[in-house]
Amino acid sequence: MNIRLGFRPELNMTPDGIVNQDVLHQLYFLKEELHTRQAGEQMQQLYPEGFLFIYSLYALTWYDLVKDLKYSSPYYKEAIQEMDWVVQRIESDEAKSIFSEAQEIEYGAFYTGWSNLVLGRKLLLQKPVDRSVENIRLFKFRCENIAGFIKDSETPFATSYANQAWPADMVICVTSLAMYNHLFEPKYQYATRQWIKKVQQRMDTVTGLIPHYVHAQTGYPEEGARGSSQSLINCFLPEIDSVFATNQFVRYKQFFLTRRLGLPGIREYPEGEFGVGDIDSGPVIWGIGGAASVVGLRVMSVHTESDVAVGLRNSIEGFGVGWTSGNQKKYLFGVLPIADAFIAWANSGPAIKAFMLPDWRRDFLIYSTLTSLAIYLFLYWMWRKNK
Template sequence: MARPVGKILRLLLAVAISAAAALATVRLVTPADGDPGVRRQLAFLRDRLEAGSAEDAQELFPEGYFFSYALYGLTAVDQRDLAAARWALSHLVSDAGRAPFTGDMPLQYGVFYRGWVNWLRGGILSLQPTASRDPAEVAAFSSDAAAIAAAFDASPTPFLESYPGQAWPVDSTVAIASLRLHDKLLTPASPQFDITVIRWLANVEARLDPATQLIPHTADPSTGSPTSGAQGTSQSLINRFLPEIDPAFARVQYTRFRTWFLSAPLGLGPTVREHPTGVNGPSNVDSGPLVLGTSLSATAVTIGAAKLNGDESLADGLAQFGEVAGLPVSTPWSKRYAFGAAPIGDAFLAWSKSARPWVAEGSPPPPRVLSTWWRLPLLTLFLAVGAFPWVLAAALRRRRTAA
């Protein structure tokens, strides 16, 4: 009796392994589901937010609560869901949303908080016809943009403080993008903050990371000098926003970013490294655990950066690889990755997959960097895994017959 049961269990295991390999193959060669999948992700995220996922994320890193709602709201804008975007903004401008960003800084609440909130405010206005925009929302957007611009104009450095005594250039990049969005929406004939943005760009170019000539990960808050080199988690975000600020500068930075950070560990990929090629640095709270130098969060966010830079082949490749590595679970009503264990990761991925320009008209495609044959090593691996149980079973039968 034990022998037939064991045989059935082995058969079921072989079928399961082959089915998993077949499913991975289908996901790898099928285009990612785009907006329909994003809308199902938003349904999952709304349910999790209402159940307290933002508060849970806050226990993991300082911007957990903020990013949970901000990314939901930004994705809602990309999906043209005005009510959902306003709902997210209401949580960001609450006491809970502002709580981590206290302290004495030239720009109240710091450039991280002010920049992301202003970007979302502008996105909400962009969904409304000019004649019917909410006057209170217009006034808040204008007031915040003016305060952000004044802080940059008065600063000796292009990188304002996010927290007292701490400056991350990526946060200033988001804030500057919000000024470009303001000028497009409210003052297109005579851009109000054009001089501020031009000055910022010049000051940034004078303070690039010497090793990579990219915008650094951290900077001295009083001088703007780099205090650490470029890193994948911040570069993926920076390159999402630079095309909205200055397409020419963005193209140069994006090309360098791909050169230094795009990788395919073991020939499988594409992925994005946390540290430049040739540098083996540690993980951090933003990157998450590094797998052969790869940051899963930077890889997910680069989907959006590639889209904004016109690099559709790379964006599609990263998204398709994510459909395999991300272990998505779909229903007709919702979609989650990694079995829904980390909703903040779903939020970043949804925002990346739904990316579209808010200011720029769209960038021309850069030279293709992802080979048209990039799937071949993975397909070979899946074929080998799927066939292995049956090849092994056949070999064992021949051995028993020979004996």
């Protein structure tokens, strides 16, 4: 564990730009799992949106890996090929089957948000001349649906399932509008401002953050802010509105960023509040949320909190048992590919250029040394007693 806390990713200098080899190896593991082992179908058996989530994260990680490379790069060409394939998968009847079409936004906020995010990222990656007419049509259609909902609805949070609304899903939807303004002539600035105004009237009263779960008709909180959704929300808010994003990020750090044995972690519940893990949070150990901390790595990277980002990244390397074999890298022995997809996406965020000072691991080293010494002395005592 102490060795892994000193981890640094391998960056490969190519004629077409810098490639993060560790992320590339993670993608190659996921590529085999998705293409040959039906990992999407397997994850759907475990999680309500496992199929859509793992495919979306896989495509988004390819986007992050190659977005700064030249078009001539073989990795760029491979990324476009894989994203094309993912778009086909998430537009399939299989992907849509668990979502009801008859909602305020067609197929609901979760499906629309993630499918349109992948579509928009793919369009951003391509030269205008290479963009599919059908992809453009579908992306614009969904953006119109999202903007129409914001204009006509009392609540800023569309449902993902009948009478069930999670604000984080709508944040992904609104990110589509921000991407539209980059891809085409800007037209959704007013819709975005309108959405933020409605959101600010429905914040969690304890933390001042966007709530985890809300009333489907009014949008007012039914469950306060939680680390798993907050980490996801704070990854995307900077694309929507930088001022609002900064305000939310400061509060996010205040209520959710903490340390255990000297290592950073993201709480699943705000300081002073107790809760257990569920399907959204993943495991919650000593108050630290698994999903919240993995996605929290990307949040810290997006917001240029390099020291915390490195701490989270390297803690994940240690506790997640990161292992590279050949051209593939997996975590937790590869038994849960959706976890690998989240870690790959978190690792592919903006480059972490700063590294922690040498004494960063000091506290954990002290704790681990004392623990090891105590175990050694106990075993020695047992050996002497038995002898």
